[in-house]
Structure formats: C-alpha cells, structure tokens
Amino acid sequence: MRIECPICGSRDRREFYYRGDAIALARPAPDAGDDVWDAYLHLRDNPAGETRDLWQHEGGCGAWLVVTRDTVTHAVHAVELASDVKRAMA
Amino acid sequence: MVELKAQTPFGELLPLHIGDMTVAARDLGQLTVLGVFDRAGLSKALEAAHGVALPEPLQSTAEGDAQCLWFGREEALLVGPTPDEALAKHAALVDVSDGWAVAELQGPGAEDVLARLAPVDLRDSVFEPGDILRSQLRDMPASITRTETGFLLLVYRSMAATLVQELRRAMEAVASRR
Numbered sequence: 197m198r199i200e201c202p203i204c205g206s207r208d209r210r211e212f213y214y215r216g217d218a219i220a221l222a223r224p225a226p227d228a229g230d231d232v233w234d235a236y237l238h239l240r241d242n243p244a245g246e247t248r249d250l251w252q253h254e255g256g257c258g259a260w261l262v263v264t265r266d267t268v269t270h271a272v273h274a275v276e277l278a279s280d281v282k283r284a285m286a
Numbered sequence: 287m288v289e290l291k292a293q294t295p296f297g298e299l300l301p302l303h304i305g306d307m308t309v310a311a312r313d314l315g316q317l318t319v320l321g322v323f324d325r326a327g328l329s330k331a332l333e334a335a336h337g338v339a340l341p342e343p344l345q346s347t348a349e350g351d352a353q354c355l356w357f358g359r360e361e362a363l364l365v366g367p368t369p370d371e372a373l374a375k376h377a378a379l380v381d382v383s384d385g386w387a388v389a390e391l392q393g394p395g396a397e398d399v400l401a402r403l404a405p406v407d408l409r410d411s412v413f414e415p416g417d418i419l420r421s422q423l424r425d426m427p428a429s430i431t432r433t434e435t436g437f438l439l440l441v442y443r444s445m446a447a448t449l450v451q452e453l454r455r456a457m458e459a460v461a462s463r464r
C-alpha cells in the first residue's frame with residue numbers, strides 16, 4: 197500500500213502511522229452532553245467500503261493527513277492535509 | 287590541563303571503506319532547526335543574513351559554507367553558520383548541533399546500498415543533486431540529501447552506531463555482487 201503525501205509525494209505505507217477515524221477532527225463542545233461525547237469517543241462504524249482515517253507521515257515530513265480509502269479494494273481515493281480539512285470545517 | 291580530543295558522534299567507527307565505497311563523518315558546523323512561523327519573512331531574512339533562501343519542500347539551498355535543508359513540514363535546517371538574530375522574528379530557532387550525526391556515503395553502488403535501507407527511490411533519474419527528503423534508513427528517522435559527490439545522511443546522534451552497522455551490512459552485500 198502506498199499513500200500520496202501532499203508534501204512528499206507517493207510513499208511506502210511503512211513511513212506512516214495510523215491513528216483512526218477522522219472523526220477526531222470534529223471534537224464536540226465541552227457541554228455537548230453524554231450521548232454526543234460517548235459517540236465521539238467510543239462508537240465507530242466498521243464499513244466494508246469507504247473510510248476516512250487520520251494518518252501521520254511520521255517517517256517523512258511529519259504532517260497529519262486525512263486518508264479516504266476503500267477497505268474492500270484497498271484503493272486510496274484521496275489524501276488531504278488534516279490542517280486543510282480542519283480549516284474547511286470551520 | 288587535560289587535552290581533550292574532539293570526536294564526531296561516530297567516534298572511531300568512521301571512515302569505513304568497502305569495495306569502492308566510502309562512508310565518512312562530516313562536520314558541517316552548527317545545525318539549527320528553523321520552526322517556520324512566516325515563510326516569506328524568514329526566506330528574506332535568511333537571504334539577507336546568510337545568502338540562502340528558504341528551500342521549497344524536498345529541496346535544499348546552499349551558498350558558500352551555509353546550507354538550508356528542507357527538514358519537514360514547516361521546518362528547515364540551517365547548516366553551517368550561527369543563525370542571525372533577525373531570523374528569530376520569523377521562526378523558532380533550536381540549536382541541534384549535538385543532536386544529529388552527519389555522514390556522507392560515496393562511490394559506485396551508493397544508490398544500491400540505500401535501496402536496501404530506505405523505502406524511497408533515490409536513483410539519479412528522480413533524485414538529483416540538491417534534492418532532499420525525510421524518510422527512514424531501516425527503522426531510523428533520517429534526512430537524505432544527494433550532493434554533487436554522494437549522499438549526505440543525517441540520523442539522530444543516538445543512532446550513529448546503528449547507522450554504521452546497517453551501512454556496513456548493506457555495503458558488504460552490494461560490494462560482493464559487483
């Protein structure tokens with residue numbers, strides 16, 4: 197598996213650290229309530245298909261990335277800087 | 287007064303000659319990480335003080351004894367001079383001279399040696415003199431630059447002996463097949 201880092205270009209998977217669902221970029225407000233926080237911290241879909249995950253190019257430039265990929269075909273559809281994604285959410 | 291002898295992080299481990307290849311320690315002067323706040327301002331200040339522009343990602347710049355290496359996202363490494371005070375307005379400056387071990391690998395087969403250690407394509411068709419990248423040599427985080435004469439390799443100082451061990455093994459394997 198290879199990931200196209202927006203800064204470094206196409207790199208081997210072993211240079212990347214996997215964090216998990218990109219939901220981590222959508223942290224709820226402190227007073228959002230127990231249900232919202234429970235979902236944010238613990239409840240994850242496990243789709244056979246498209247996922248959006250946070251990866252870090254740890255062995256390269258160090259950037260955090262949002263990788264959209266398919267868990268069935270292993271195709272990587274999109275790689276964005278997490279900072280760009282977060283800014284676009286604001 | 288005791289006479290202390292200055293040593294590189296590699297001590298007596300380098301230079302190493304295997305086949306027609308050589309690895310030698312390099313003392314390039316002060317190493318300063320520039321944590322960039324303001325790219326344009328920093329590049330201007332760097333040029334004014336040291337004659338080198340802030341490099342684009344995967345590039346390096348050089349002028350005389352001063353080099354500036356791209357060192358990661360919003361990071362560069364100033365190699366050689368003591369940084370001018372004016373740089374501090376545009377970047378966080380951290381002296382890491384004792385934090386990194388610097389060696390140069392030279393000779394026919396150097397590309398084949400690195401192909402055994404790094405998961406990136408470093409052939410001269412895609413990686414030219416002045417090109418730089420951050421990757422890994424085996425499990426060691428590394429900065430790799432192609433120079434006019436070989437490859438400049440930077441790893442954390444604590445990994446200097448491991449770097450020599452890995453290079454030795456790969457160089458012996460490459461030399462035995464030539």
Ligand SMILES: [Zn+2]
Nearest residue numbers: 201204253257
């Ligand atoms: Zn990268």
